[in-house]
Amino acid sequence: MDEIPVTLTVNGRRRVVLIEPRKTLADTLREDCELTGTHLGCEHGVCGACTVLLDGEAVRSCLMFAVQAVGSEVTTIEGLSPADGSLSPIQEAFRQCHGLQCGFCTPGFIVSVTAFLRDHPNPSDHEIREGLSGNLCRCTGYQGIIAAVKMAAEGGAGVGVAASGGAGGAGGAG
Amino acid sequence: MTAVHAPAAGRFVGQAVPRKEDPRLLTGRGRYVDDVRLPGMLHAHFVRSDVARARISRLDVSAARSAPGVVAVLTADDLNAAAGPMMPTLFVGGAMGPGAPLVPLAPGDVRFVGDPIALIIATDRYAAEDAGDLVDIDYEPLPAVVDYETALDGGERVHPDREGNVASQMEVPVDPGLQEIFDNAAHVVTETFRQHRYSAVPMETRGVVANWDPYREQLDVWLASQNPHEARLVFSRVIGLPENRVRVMIGDVGGGFGLKSFVGREEQVVVLAAYRLRQPVKWAEDRRENLIASAHARIERVTAKVAVEGDGTFLAAHVDHIDDVGAYPIGGGSAGAMVALFFSGPYRMGRLAWRTRSVYTNTCGRAAYRGPWQMETTAREQMVDVVARAIGMDPLELRRHNVVRRDELPYTMPGGAVLENVSPLETLEQAADAIGYATFRREQAAALADGRLLGIGLSLYVEPQPAIGPYANEPAHVRVQPDGRVDVFLGSGAHGQGLETTTAQLVAEHLGVDIDDVTVHQGDTESTPYGPGTGGSRSGPMLGAAVQEAATEVRAKAFTIAAHLLEASPEDLSIERGVISVAGSPQASVTLGQVAAAAYLNSAALPAGIEPGLEVMVRYKAPAGMYSNACHACTVEVDRLTGAVTVLRYVVSEDCGVMINPNIVEGQIAGGVAQGIGGALLEHNVYDPDGNPLAATFLDYLLPTAGDVPDIECHHIQTPASTLGGYKGVGEGGAIGAPPAVFNAVADALALVGGRITDQPLTPARVREALG
Numbered sequence: 001m002d003e004i005p006v007t008l009t010v011n012g013r014r015r016v017v018l019i020e021p022r023k024t025l026a027d028t029l030r031e032d033c034e035l036t037g038t039h040l041g042c043e044h045g046v047c048g049a050c051t052v053l054l055d056g057e058a059v060r061s062c063l064m065f066a067v068q069a070v071g072s073e074v075t076t077i078e079g080l081s082p083a084d085g086s087l088s089p090i091q092e093a094f095r096q097c098h099g100l101q102c103g104f105c106t107p108g109f110i111v112s113v114t115a116f117l118r119d120h121p122n123p124s125d126h127e128i129r130e131g132l133s134g135n136l137c138r139c140t141g142y143q144g145i146i147a148a149v150k151m152a153a154e155g156g157a158g159v160g161v162a163a164s165g166g167a168g169g170a171g172g173a174g
Numbered sequence: 175m176t177a178v179h180a181p182a183a184g185r186f187v188g189q190a191v192p193r194k195e196d197p198r199l200l201t202g203r204g205r206y207v208d209d210v211r212l213p214g215m216l217h218a219h220f221v222r223s224d225v226a227r228a229r230i231s232r233l234d235v236s237a238a239r240s241a242p243g244v245v246a247v248l249t250a251d252d253l254n255a256a257a258g259p260m261m262p263t264l265f266v267g268g269a270m271g272p273g274a275p276l277v278p279l280a281p282g283d284v285r286f287v288g289d290p291i292a293l294i295i296a297t298d299r300y301a302a303e304d305a306g307d308l309v310d311i312d313y314e315p316l317p318a319v320v321d322y323e324t325a326l327d328g329g330e331r332v333h334p335d336r337e338g339n340v341a342s343q344m345e346v347p348v349d350p351g352l353q354e355i356f357d358n359a360a361h362v363v364t365e366t367f368r369q370h371r372y373s374a375v376p377m378e379t380r381g382v383v384a385n386w387d388p389y390r391e392q393l394d395v396w397l398a399s400q401n402p403h404e405a406r407l408v409f410s411r412v413i414g415l416p417e418n419r420v421r422v423m424i425g426d427v428g429g430g431f432g433l434k435s436f437v438g439r440e441e442q443v444v445v446l447a448a449y450r451l452r453q454p455v456k457w458a459e460d461r462r463e464n465l466i467a468s469a470h471a472r473i474e475r476v477t478a479k480v481a482v483e484g485d486g487t488f489l490a491a492h493v494d495h496i497d498d499v500g501a502y503p504i505g506g507g508s509a510g511a512m513v514a515l516f517f518s519g520p521y522r523m524g525r526l527a528w529r530t531r532s533v534y535t536n537t538c539g540r541a542a543y544r545g546p547w548q549m550e551t552t553a554r555e556q557m558v559d560v561v562a563r564a565i566g567m568d569p570l571e572l573r574r575h576n577v578v579r580r581d582e583l584p585y586t587m588p589g590g591a592v593l594e595n596v597s598p599l600e601t602l603e604q605a606a607d608a609i610g611y612a613t614f615r616r617e618q619a620a621a622l623a624d625g626r627l628l629g630i631g632l633s634l635y636v637e638p639q640p641a642i643g644p645y646a647n648e649p650a651h652v653r654v655q656p657d658g659r660v661d662v663f664l665g666s667g668a669h670g671q672g673l674e675t676t677t678a679q680l681v682a683e684h685l686g687v688d689i690d691d692v693t694v695h696q697g698d699t700e701s702t703p704y705g706p707g708t709g710g711s712r713s714g715p716m717l718g719a720a721v722q723e724a725a726t727e728v729r730a731k732a733f734t735i736a737a738h739l740l741e742a743s744p745e746d747l748s749i750e751r752g753v754i755s756v757a758g759s760p761q762a763s764v765t766l767g768q769v770a771a772a773a774y775l776n777s778a779a780l781p782a783g784i785e786p787g788l789e790v791m792v793r794y795k796a797p798a799g800m801y802s803n804a805c806h807a808c809t810v811e812v813d814r815l816t817g818a819v820t821v822l823r824y825v826v827s828e829d830c831g832v833m834i835n836p837n838i839v840e841g842q843i844a845g846g847v848a849q850g851i852g853g854a855l856l857e858h859n860v861y862d863p864d865g866n867p868l869a870a871t872f873l874d875y876l877l878p879t880a881g882d883v884p885d886i887e888c889h890h891i892q893t894p895a896s897t898l899g900g901y902k903g904v905g906e907g908g909a910i911g912a913p914p915a916v917f918n919a920v921a922d923a924l925a926l927v928g929g930r931i932t933d934q935p936l937t938p939a940r941v942r943e944a945l946g
Contacts, residue, residue: 020300027299036209037202039428041377042461046872049377077202091200095192098837101845102670103199104377104428110200132880136872138377138429139670140841141848141908142880 006067010035011079021067026050028066029076037077037107041136048135051108052076058115077107080114089157090114090148099148101139109135113149117157123149186682186689187899190837193675194689198426205425207381207398208458215383216245218444218457219302221292221309222467223284226318226536226865227332230282234310235292241308243301246451248293250281253446258412260442274341274502274539275333278443284313285332285501286536287867288467290440293447295455318536318865322498323475325533332501332534341499341532344511348492348527355490355525359481363564367553368933369913371473371498372857374543375877376669378428379459380468382441384448392419395445399437400430400667401707404644406699408437409445424697427669431849431909432542433469434669435709436505440467465875466867469541470859473498476513476553481524486567486575490525491588493517495549499532500539507540508532512547515589519554520598520636520803521576526588536865542709544846545910551635555914556921556932559631563925569918570606573634577602593636595902596803597829597891602634604827604889605805614809622926627812628822629923633915636803639903640710641796648712648796649703650720652681652728653789656774658752658767660687662724664696665705666717671842671905673713676834677721680899684725685732686749687766703791711802711903718834719898720794727790735769735788738781800895802902804828806847806911810919814927817942819855819920821884826911829891831902839904840888846908847886852878853909854916858935 003018010033017032026043029035029052038061041049045063052061053075080088087095090113100106109132116131117123123131128149129142137145183189198204235247260276280289292309296302319325319332325339332339348356356362383396393415399405402422410417427434440457448455459468474497481489493514499507510530518526545551562569577599578585584594611630618628651663662677678692696702706712729749736754737744746757755763772779773788780786809822826843833839856876860868869875894900913934920936924944931944 022300030209031211034211035202036206037204039206039378040208040458041379042872044461044871044873047377047461081201087197087200094200095196098190098193098841100196100199101672101841102377102429103195103204103426104206106199107202129880134879136377136877136879138375138431138849138877139845141844141846141886142883143844143886144837144841146880 006070008066008069008074009072010074011076017066019066021065023066024062025064025066025069026061029061035076035078039104039107041105046136047105048112049105049108051111051135053111053115056115058112077110080110089155090117090152093148093152093155093157094145097144097148097151099140099144105135105137109137109145113152117149117153121153123153184683186679187834188832189679190835191675191679191689193672194678195672195674206378206428207383207396207425210383210396210456212383212385212454215454215456216295216297217299217302218447218455219294219299219306220290220440220463221294221306223280223287223289223291225284225313225315226287226320227316228284228313229316230280230284230291230311231314232310232312233291237308237310238294238305241301241305243297244294244305245297246295247305248279248295248447249291250277250279253278253443254281256450257446258414260412260439261408274534275335276439276502278439278446286538287865288463288538289501290443293443295447295451320535320537320861320863320865322473322496322533322535325535332536339534341503341534342508343531345529346527352490352525352527356479356481359489360484361482361565362479363482363561364477364479365557365560366475366477366932367556368475369472369549369552370934371470371859372853373470373859374431374433375464375875376429376431376433379461379464380434380438380441381458382444383454383456384445385454386449386452392421393445393449395420395422397422397424397441398427398434399424400427400434400669400709401436402667402697402699403665403704404707405437408442412442412446413449422699424667427667430669431544432546432709435542435707438468438504439502461872462870465859465870467538469504470500470538471540471543472853474549476549478553478557480557480561482561482565486565486572488521488523488576491517491523493526493528495528495530497532498535498537498540500535500537502539504539504541509547513550515591516547516550516638517554518588519551520578520596520634522578523588537861538859538867544849545906548910551633551910552914555633555635556917559918559921569632570611573602573632574599577634591638592799593801594799595893595895596636596801597893598634598636598803598805600891601803601805601827601829604891605632605807605825608827608887608889609807609809609823609825627814627923627926628809629812629919629921630807630809631915631918631922633806633911633918635911636801637711637903637907637910639712639715639800639802641800644706645710645712646796647793648716648720649705649791649793650717650724651703651789651791652685652721652724654728654732654766654770656767656771658691658765658770660685660692662692662694662721663702664694664717665703665707666696666713667707668696669708671708671713672835672838673708673717676718676838679834680718680721681725684722685729687752691752711905711907713905714830714834714901714903715800715895715897716794716796718901720792722899723794724790724792727792728788731788731790732766732769734784735772735780736764739764739769739772739779794898797896800897800902802830802904802907804907804911806915808915808919810916810923812920812923812941814945817938817945819936819941821851821916824884825887825889826908827889827891828904828907829893830904831895832892832900833890834901842904843888843908844886846906847912848878848883849909850912851883851916854913854934855936856882
């Protein structure tokens with residue numbers, strides 16, 4: 001199949017890639033944009049590891065062709081951290097609450113939670129569990145992840161607090 | 175979290191410090207095997223059997239070979255003759271049982287759906303998969319052996335060169351003395367329990383990148399693995415290279431749970447292909463392959479017979495175990511002997527006789543999965559409840575009556591192992607108290623009066639950490655660099671356990687430096703000492719002890735040198751964040767960096783008899799027995815109309831000895847419990863009667879979500895182990911204790927209305943059926 005030039009906007013940067021039109025957004029981000037933080041756990045839209053933001057909405061990049069993202073703003077896990085290399089409040093809350101173990105599903109969770117807390121800045125426990133149920137984690141039993149979402153929400157992560165990396169506190173997983 | 179008998183926490187050990195691994199993993203900077211890209215790298219795709227058992231009457235790869243982007247199409251004719259022995263682990267032929275007659279690609283016949291027939295190597299994965307569709311295969315189907323319970327009876331053989339379908343068997347028969355106990359017991363209770371097929375399913379599938387480096391004349395392999403050093407030996411053997419011409423590198427690994435302990439067939443085939451082509455090749459397993467062709471676990475049956483005195487005292491047991499190891503088990507597959515030997519678990523059980531058999535079937539092979547012999551707990555803990563109901567005794571009381579108590583330790587189990595430093599009664603009481611056992615019984619009765627079915631389940635177990643063969647020792651190499659920073663080299667292969675953090679905590683505590691000044695290296699066979707990888711819940715007791723010993727020895731040497739430099743006595747020195755000072759005169763001090771500089775750069779400054787350098791390599795040797803223990807308790811509600819099970823509360827009381835990092839301990843427990851709940855209620859690698867796998871996507875193989883797993887409450891008893899530091903294993907326990915706890919709770923609820931259940935998973939349909 002012939003390759004065509006495709007122009008994407010990823011993490012605020014214009015990228016021109018030469019790809020087959022059938023190439024998924026996930027593969028394009030990983031291979032052609034060298035943004036390997038977007039992970040592939042199932043490639044059929046269930047596990048959520050490949051979640052990215054498309055014009056701010058959480059989408060599964062394994063279920064899209066890259067050409068479908070033309071004209072949109074794509075944000076990957078690499079685009080969610082402050083430029084100084086510190087952690088965003090949501091990332092810091094995951095760290096404080098031991099919300100990750102092997103880390104493979106983690107980028108998808110961070111991206112999903114970023115969109116979720118923006119839309120639900122004060123979520124109930126039930127809303128958190130519902131909101132997370134589209135992302136699979138095999139390591140944590142979700143305990144630390146749920147605690148991290150609560151901590152991030154309480155710290156105002158969902159209402160645009162500046163990324164300071166200071167969610168604070170010493171959350172426990174149990 | 176509550177803690178009982180807690181040793182005083184150290185400044186670093188015992189603290190819930192945030193993990194060193196997290197910043198890179200949280201920001202997308204982790205490096206997993208599929209993130210490795212080499213110039214000119216090719217991509218591999220396996221063409222696999224669509225039928226469970228067949229002769230291949232025609233295999234035509236010519237169209238695939240000429241497809242766009244294809245570099246090579248390899249079949250059994252191309253690869254098998256040149257391959258050395260395919261032994262996925264050092265355990266094969268030893269303690270773990272049988273090895274299947276494994277070859278790289280299916281040579282003329284296929285033995286399970288997913289059996290690899292051809293390997294396509296192409297310039298990208300899309301082209302490789304396209305070409306896979308062009309491979310033309312004609313099958314002459316044969317009757318498949320699918321049901322392990324009848325596999326011994328039929329005439330069909332999974333492996334034609336084997337006499338039958340028995341992969342291995344062992345027996346300790348009933349002797350006359352034991353028969354007499356059964357003949358004279360007040361009660362003899364017999365029940366059969368089946369555990370269904372479910373599996374590890376890490377979020378990162380398997381994967382490998384292999385490349386021949388002509389400059390160094392060595393094979394470089396990047397691998398998703400728990401065990402780099404064994405992988406190196408496996409690859410060297412299958413290719414026929416000396417071990418020191420193979421380098422294995424493991425970066426971040428996205429979960430393993432046993433699946434990545436041993437080197438799979440596909441990884442060996444891809445490495446063979448890369449060596450043959452002298453080009454870099456990547457294979458990233460897709461989820462369908464992972465679910466049908468990586469490895470399965472758990473599928474087994476136990477028939478238990480227990481002799482009980484009138485007061486509930488266990489007198490003796492007989493265990494008849496059979497498990498399904500599929501066509502090509504990995505790492506021996508069966509853990510049947512362990513299931514039998516540890517069946518008595520934390521109870522006095524008098525005498526024990528047993529038989530275990532492993533059978534081949536035309537299904538995906540069996541491999542280790544988090545608690546590979548947890549059927550001893552799954553079957554025993556269900557059996558305790560069955561006995562309780564049979565003799566009219568409360569299951570908590572029956573456990574209290576038979577559990578081994580502290581004053582009976584060391585206790586020789588009927589299987590021969592010696593329990594020590596365990597606290598089963600204490601965890602039982604702590605869990606029963608935390609879940610409010612007595613109160614729940616009242617709530618249960620009240621709910622029943624309203625027509626609602628509630629149940630409570632207990633699960634009590636001891637968990638041995640294996641210390642046989644390659645698992646019997648563990649290396650740690652601690653090196654202080656001339657600037658005072660510390661490198662630690664391990665033989666481990668962490669895949670989520672946070673060993674970079676816990677190792678740094680131990681070094682900070684026992685060498686006396688800042689956690690940030692410790693860098694932990696693992697996974698690269700070129701720089702790390704030979705070791706057994708990460709598995710078997712051994713990192714706490716073995717790796718923890720090795721690191722502590724090495725760090726302590728380095729500090730002792732640093733003190734000897736510092737005492738010479740400061741003209742003080744080593745006994746008067748202390749170290750704080752890398753600064754060594756003399757007691758009583760804090761201005762007299764020297765940094766660890768200054769000591770290290772003297773050790774490496776100025777031998778003349780060293781005291782007489784002291785070797786230059788500041789590094790220590792130790793190999794910690796395992797004691798005869800290492801045990802952690804725990805009690806799980808959970809409550810459920812069973813919907814009488816739909817059969818749906820809701821877990822209401824889940825409590826764990828765990829004794830993993832001294833906790834190095836409580837967050838990591840509780841994370842391990844919670845993750846294991848979630849896998850156990852998933853196994854009990856949701857997960858199932860289903861086959862149809864013809865051997866077709868029906869769960870090939872995450873829409874069919876249901877992993878628990880955040881909506882399925884309840885809050886998991888952790889409580890701790892800390893009984894130090896006999897190993898240095900007193901740490902015990904905690905990685906597998908959650909997945910061992912959870913299935914029977916959930917099962918017993920559901921059975922408890924069903925018993926209220928006369929329902930009975932002995933098979934898993936506890937799907938709504940099966941529960942509804944049991945309700946009658």
